[in-house]
Amino acid sequence: MNRDLLETFPNPNPGRAYLIEHTAHEFTSLCPKTGQPDFATITLTYVPAEKCIELKSLKMYLQSFRNEGVFYEAAVNRILDDFVAVCEPAWARIEGKFGIRGGIGSVVTAEYESEESQP
Amino acid sequence: MNRDLLETFPNPNPGRAYLIEHTAHEFTSLCPKTGQPDFATITLTYVPAEKCIELKSLKMYLQSFRNEGVFYEAAVNRILDDFVAVCEPAWARIEGKFGIRGGIGSVVTAEYESEESQP
Amino acid sequence: MNRDLLETFPNPNPGRAYLIEHTAHEFTSLCPKTGQPDFATITLTYVPAEKCIELKSLKMYLQSFRNEGVFYEAAVNRILDDFVAVCEPAWARIEGKFGIRGGIGSVVTAEYESEESQP
Amino acid sequence: MNRDLLETFPNPNPGRAYLIEHTAHEFTSLCPKTGQPDFATITLTYVPAEKCIELKSLKMYLQSFRNEGVFYEAAVNRILDDFVAVCEPAWARIEGKFGIRGGIGSVVTAEYESEESQP
Amino acid sequence: MNRDLLETFPNPNPGRAYLIEHTAHEFTSLCPKTGQPDFATITLTYVPAEKCIELKSLKMYLQSFRNEGVFYEAAVNRILDDFVAVCEPAWARIEGKFGIRGGIGSVVTAEYESEESQP
Amino acid sequence: MNRDLLETFPNPNPGRAYLIEHTAHEFTSLCPKTGQPDFATITLTYVPAEKCIELKSLKMYLQSFRNEGVFYEAAVNRILDDFVAVCEPAWARIEGKFGIRGGIGSVVTAEYESEESQP
């Protein structure tokens, strides 16, 4: 959970609003109550403004959750906050799809919209 | 069908409207007419306000239907009412997808929107 | 094609607009031109008003088409008319998905909205 | 259940042992106990000897079960017996895959091998 | 490509706007440049006005493309024009999904809306 | 777990060795350690000798596990023993496919062969 791992590069087409989606199938963290590992697929979707996220740095950032205890809801919101702080997108969404626990699967989804891009 | 089993924890991001979905694949109750078991997948989707539902308590609550007689339509509305009373979400939906009976499968879906979140 | 087979029970939550969907995988009737059997999956989706359809009576009603000659388009509209007459829903839709004939599969879909529920 | 409906044509390659499979997705009969309709997919697989089954006659033969009461096990064995009597294949198998009843799906499979083709 | 093959019958429910969809999996024509065969799945979706398309005539009409040279874009627009001219629907859409050529699959979709049904 | 619920009927084709498979998607029992419900799909496959299992009695028998505590391995072996004792098949197999617990799904499979049918 180390925001400093995220790196960006200049958006090659800042004049056009377009969509980028990265789906990380291998996210894992720990349950803060039981210490048991949790597993999820994290999908980051965003409309870049001036910066794009560098793919390898995104991988390293997501790996930094590996041995941290964090609830589903907090993990998704934290990733969104970190991404928005570093990449300053026009719009962004994080979806976390967590593995089955006690016969129940869970999906948490949070969105961000910059003030400039709101109507 | 014991509402008191549901427990909540404080929403870690109350300032952001975001979506949580829990899908319970192992719901079972009894048919009130024949006493025969019914099976369903129950999907709870909601936008939290001040509280989030605790996942293990949701499992225990859904298990409390195991030996109760209840019609499809009543079960879905009852789960929605109990969830809304305890968790007080901004918005919520319950979908129950019931197994095939006499060659017919059934889905019942009910929604709730809090007065504050209505336009 | 006997409307009298349809039975209803009082909607347990008449104060909430919610959705019920029954999918019958085993519908069969006869082609009125050739006498050959037709097969379809019939999906009934509706928002109940005062009454809900009783599931077993729906099965018996759909079985009453077994040895009747009826075109696809007429079958779907007839089921919708019969259902609306007996169950008086706020809204209803019938979808009939018919098997492949001459390399062509067919789907017919008809909707009904009660005058009260129209804006 | 009328064996006389089955027609054959001469095998165009009687000198070569090869495999023919016909899968009928639209088989229906009645339950002899309850009178309720049953639905199945019937797969006929065979190695022809002197005769091949004519496809349209197979369809008509299978349709002759439509309003007959017959158990799953009896239906599959009956189809095999009728087919063997009329088509006299080197080898044949009938698989009947029946729809879900009381949460249980059923498959019945029976084989025939001619005395000449046994080692 | 013979419009005269299309036949219609009177819409059994002209008072209700409803949807009919026919999906033909076995469409084939020729490439006008190379003479090589093309293969497609053609889906016709429409809201009937006074007339419905007769299913067997639709099959015969689509077969009339078998040995004609026609580009993807022209085929879909031609089928739409012919269907509209004969069946005079309130609304119609033709989708043609063509097989892979040079590693590229293609879909062409065209719609028609009658002047009366436009708002 | 009441063997007496199983009923049989005479095999309509005792002279032919053929295969019957019943797949029950809605099996549930309790974990003997935690009291938590377990869910499984149970598949019974057998070659009948003199008797066939009656389908509705199989459903009632499987339902008798609903509130009993039993381990996966014991449940599958118990069902096989009860089935063999009542139905006396030439050959039988029980497969139990249990739901995901702690990220792990389980399948237990046991077979029986009568002494006469062994080579």
Place this chain on the structure above:
Amino acid sequence: MNRDLLETFPNPNPGRAYLIEHTAHEFTSLCPKTGQPDFATITLTYVPAEKCIELKSLKMYLQSFRNEGVFYEAAVNRILDDFVAVCEPAWARIEGKFGIRGGIGSVVTAEYESEESQP
């Protein structure tokens, strides 16, 4: 149905028995009784001896059935005979998977083994 269209090239590894499979999704011919088009997926699998089939010539050969009337069983055996005559493989199999007619799909499969490669 013109065997002369098939061309071969020398097997680059005649010293090793290996398997080649070509699956043609776009085969069409005519029904010799009704003149109606038939559609199939043809799979050719073989172990080459001295020669391999040239892929484009296989396409042209299969296209030569387009306007010929031929039964399913005859088509598959004919393709096998032509392929064996031209390519002289150690072993070969043709599978033809034909589209649904009257609710029935069909698969015909024929094999060839050269005398040298038989044990």
Place this chain on the structure above:
Amino acid sequence: MNRDLLETFPNPNPGRAYLIEHTAHEFTSLCPKTGQPDFATITLTYVPAEKCIELKSLKMYLQSFRNEGVFYEAAVNRILDDFVAVCEPAWARIEGKFGIRGGIGSVVTAEYESEESQP
């Protein structure tokens, strides 16, 4: 990355706004940082104005990326710019779905709308 490879032909139905979609499953380029090959499925969707894209020229154009170094985001925007410059459509969209790298799959989507077609 050679725009001159793209060729067009006159839109056969310039009076009707309709949709054309080409999906190229076999796109490959190089990573400009590591020189390693990237693989993607590129989907071009557009509403033609006066011109349609010639399918073979699209294939040749996409092949011209094979040994060029280009980032995901730049590739998708470049393809859109080249297509718009040559084909001058009313509307167009490019979606690039890139293979998994470090456990992460990526999709980049960019759209274009001509000034005339904007409301």
Place this chain on the structure above:
Amino acid sequence: MNRDLLETFPNPNPGRAYLIEHTAHEFTSLCPKTGQPDFATITLTYVPAEKCIELKSLKMYLQSFRNEGVFYEAAVNRILDDFVAVCEPAWARIEGKFGIRGGIGSVVTAEYESEESQP
């Protein structure tokens, strides 16, 4: 990688050879060369002798690989060795299905057969 975490319980049916399969979807370890995380689905299949593996202890054992560096081939063989040492089965197999790296997915499978159970 701590064998002592594995616990067993007495096989409830030691007189019958039957099959148990546990599939763990959430296995993760580290690459010993790069320190990067690896992810796999591990399937343990075995025929018990005197002992069965306790499911929760299997989960804890597999979790003990989380922060250990181990190659694919070594991980699968190590799990098999540990399982055989503790559970002493008649037969066992471990399959590890590892995530895509550099566009390549990997599966490693190893088996064990006790001396008594070999023919």
Place this chain on the structure above:
Amino acid sequence: MNRDLLETFPNPNPGRAYLIEHTAHEFTSLCPKTGQPDFATITLTYVPAEKCIELKSLKMYLQSFRNEGVFYEAAVNRILDDFVAVCEPAWARIEGKFGIRGGIGSVVTAEYESEESQP
């Protein structure tokens, strides 16, 4: 097509015959006749003797086909020969699954067995 790119490491369990499978989804080469790119999924399955193939070197080796002209049959046999020469396995198989050309998809499979491991 550079065998020297393949590297090995010592088999960690040379005393046990076990199976390793690597599936490369991103293989591309050129058609030697037309110069057009071909695409395939290459699956390498083997039983190691003293050496295992190093995964990254396998990736680099397969990439060396990128701009080489080679027929399907020759590519698969060449990969098998190179792998056997460098890794000296007990048994090995290469399967190449090539993309659709002219409506036809192709699979080529070749196996190797060392003299010691043959019975």
